[in-house]
Amino acid sequence: MRVLALPPGRRAWAVAVMCAAVGMVIGMVTIVNTALPAMAAETGLDQSQQTWVVDVYTLVLAALVLPAGALADRYGRRGVLVLGLVVFAVSCAxxxxxxxxxxxxxxxxxxxxxxxxxxxxxxxxxxxxFPPAGRGRAIGLWAAVAGLGGLLGLIVAGLLLQHFSWHAVFLGPAVFSALLAVAACTVPTSRESRRHPFDHLGAALSALSIGALVFGILRAADLGWSSPVVLGALVAGVLLAGLFGWFESRRAEPLLDVRLFANRAFSTGALSVTLQFTAAFGALFAMAQYLQLVKGYEPLKSGLVLWPIAVSLLPLAMASAPLARKLGLRTLTCLGLATVVAGVVLLGRLGPHSGYPALAVAVCVLGGGLGLTAPAATSAILDNVPPDKYGVASAVNDATREIGAALGIALAGSILSATYTGTVKASTAALPAPAQQAADGSVAGALAVARQYGPAGQDLAEAGRAAFSHGMWFSLLALAAIVAAGTVALGCIRRPRKPTDP
Structure with missing residues (x-):
C-alpha cells in the first residue's frame, strides 16, 4: 500500500474529521461519568449498575479494538470507520x-x-x-485531541447538564456521530494490498486476554486487588496473552506479529502510551472529584478550570515529532514522562485550601509532559510496521491507551478510597452507625451527613475534605512512582546487537 496522493485541502479535512471522531470516543467516558449522579437519581440505578454503565464501554472497547483494526486493514479503513460511527449514533440514542x-x-x-x-x-x-515528512504534525494534532478528549467530555457534559436532563449526554453524541458518519464518507480510504485469511482464533484470543486484564483492573477499584475475582481475571488475562503470543508467533499471517515488540522503538512507544494514560486518567479521575467535592465547583466549571493543560499540550504535541528526530525517541520519551511525573506530583499536593494558580501550574506541567510524549510514542508504533498493518498498529496504540486508562483509574480509586477511609475514621467515631458508614465510605457521604447537622457539621465537612486530599496525595504519588519506574525501564532499553525487527 502506497501513501495516498492527495491535495493539502483534502488531507486537512481528513485530519479534522479523524480528530473529531477520536475526541468523541475518548470524551464519551467522562461525559457519562459526569451525568451518572443525575441518571442514578432518575432511573434508580444502584452502585453496581452505575459502575457497569461506565466500565462496560471501556471493557468492550479495549477487548475488541485489535480485531477491529485488523478488519479495517482487510476490508477498508473508511468503510469500517463509517460503520462504527453509524453504530455509535444508534447505540447512543x-x-x-x-x-x-x-x-x-x-x-x-x-x-x-x-x-x-x-x-x-x-x-x-x-x-x-501523509508522506513520512508530513505525518508528524498531523499525528501530533490527533494525539493532542485524544489527550484532551477526557477534558472535552467534562466540558460538554457540564454544558448539556446545565440546560437539559441527563438524556442530552446521549442525544448530543448520537447526533454528532451521525454527522461525522456523513463527513467520513468523503475522506480517503486505504486497505492492505494483499488479502490474506482473517485470523479468527488470534482475534478471539486477543479479545479474551485484553478483556480479562481490563475487567480485572476495573473491578479492583471496587473489590480490592486481593479479591479472588480480580486475581482470577488478571491471571487469566496473562495466561491468555501468553497463549496469544505463542499462537501468533507460529502463524504465517498473524493478526499481530508479536515480533514487533522486539523492535525497540515499537515497544518504547507501546509502553510510553500505557504509562501516559495511567497517569492522565488516574489524575483526571481524582481531580474531577477534588474539584466538585472539595472545592465545590459545578461540573462545567470543573472542566473549564483545567484549560491550562491545553496551553502546554497542544504546542508541544505539534513539536513532538521534530524533537524526536533531533533528540532521539528514548531521550524525548524519558524527558516527557519525567515531566508527567512532576505534573502528577504537583496535582497530588493540592489541598482543600490550595489556590487556583497551584492547580493551573500543575495541569500545565502535566499537559507539557503528555504533549512531548504522546505523538512521538504513536509515531514510533506506526512507523515500525508495514503500511498494510496500519490498522493493527493503530489498534495496539489504542489498546495500550485503554489498558493504561483503566489501570490509572483503578489504582487511583482504590488507593484514594482506602486512604480516605483510614484517615476520616477519627472524625466519624462519634456518629450514629448509618451516618458513620456513609461518611467513612466517601467524601460525598461525609458532606451529605455534615449538611444534616447544619452548622455543627462543619468540622465533619472539613475533616472529609482533608481526608480526601490526603488520599489523593497518596494515590497520585503511587501513579507518579509507577510512571517513574517505567521511565527508568525505558531508559535502560538498549538496541539489540543483531537486528530483530520483523
Whole structure:
C-alpha cells in the first residue's frame, strides 16, 4: 500500500474529521461519568449498575479494538470507520428509549463495540494520507485531541447538564456521530494490498486476554486487588496473552506479529502510551472529584478550570515529532514522562485550601509532559510496521491507551478510597452507625451527613475534605512512582546487537 496522493485541502479535512471522531470516543467516558449522579437519581440505578454503565464501554472497547483494526486493514479503513460511527449514533440514542439498568448497560456495550471500530481507522487513515515528512504534525494534532478528549467530555457534559436532563449526554453524541458518519464518507480510504485469511482464533484470543486484564483492573477499584475475582481475571488475562503470543508467533499471517515488540522503538512507544494514560486518567479521575467535592465547583466549571493543560499540550504535541528526530525517541520519551511525573506530583499536593494558580501550574506541567510524549510514542508504533498493518498498529496504540486508562483509574480509586477511609475514621467515631458508614465510605457521604447537622457539621465537612486530599496525595504519588519506574525501564532499553525487527 502506497501513501495516498492527495491535495493539502483534502488531507486537512481528513485530519479534522479523524480528530473529531477520536475526541468523541475518548470524551464519551467522562461525559457519562459526569451525568451518572443525575441518571442514578432518575432511573434508580444502584452502585453496581452505575459502575457497569461506565466500565462496560471501556471493557468492550479495549477487548475488541485489535480485531477491529485488523478488519479495517482487510476490508477498508473508511468503510469500517463509517460503520462504527453509524453504530455509535444508534447505540447512543438507545438510552432515550429505555431507562432500565439492563438496557443502559447493553446500549453502552454496543457503544464500546462502535468505539473499537472507530478508533483504529482514525489514526491509520491519517498515516496513510501523509508522506513520512508530513505525518508528524498531523499525528501530533490527533494525539493532542485524544489527550484532551477526557477534558472535552467534562466540558460538554457540564454544558448539556446545565440546560437539559441527563438524556442530552446521549442525544448530543448520537447526533454528532451521525454527522461525522456523513463527513467520513468523503475522506480517503486505504486497505492492505494483499488479502490474506482473517485470523479468527488470534482475534478471539486477543479479545479474551485484553478483556480479562481490563475487567480485572476495573473491578479492583471496587473489590480490592486481593479479591479472588480480580486475581482470577488478571491471571487469566496473562495466561491468555501468553497463549496469544505463542499462537501468533507460529502463524504465517498473524493478526499481530508479536515480533514487533522486539523492535525497540515499537515497544518504547507501546509502553510510553500505557504509562501516559495511567497517569492522565488516574489524575483526571481524582481531580474531577477534588474539584466538585472539595472545592465545590459545578461540573462545567470543573472542566473549564483545567484549560491550562491545553496551553502546554497542544504546542508541544505539534513539536513532538521534530524533537524526536533531533533528540532521539528514548531521550524525548524519558524527558516527557519525567515531566508527567512532576505534573502528577504537583496535582497530588493540592489541598482543600490550595489556590487556583497551584492547580493551573500543575495541569500545565502535566499537559507539557503528555504533549512531548504522546505523538512521538504513536509515531514510533506506526512507523515500525508495514503500511498494510496500519490498522493493527493503530489498534495496539489504542489498546495500550485503554489498558493504561483503566489501570490509572483503578489504582487511583482504590488507593484514594482506602486512604480516605483510614484517615476520616477519627472524625466519624462519634456518629450514629448509618451516618458513620456513609461518611467513612466517601467524601460525598461525609458532606451529605455534615449538611444534616447544619452548622455543627462543619468540622465533619472539613475533616472529609482533608481526608480526601490526603488520599489523593497518596494515590497520585503511587501513579507518579509507577510512571517513574517505567521511565527508568525505558531508559535502560538498549538496541539489540543483531537486528530483530520483523
Amino acid at each position: 438507545a438510552p432515550l428509549l429505555t431507562e432500565s439498568a439492563a438496557g443502559l448497560i447493553a446500549a453502552r456495550s454496543v457503544t464500546g463495540l462502535a468505539a473499537a471500530l472507530i478508533m483504529p481507522p482514525t489514526l491509520s487513515i491519517i498515516n496513510a494520507s
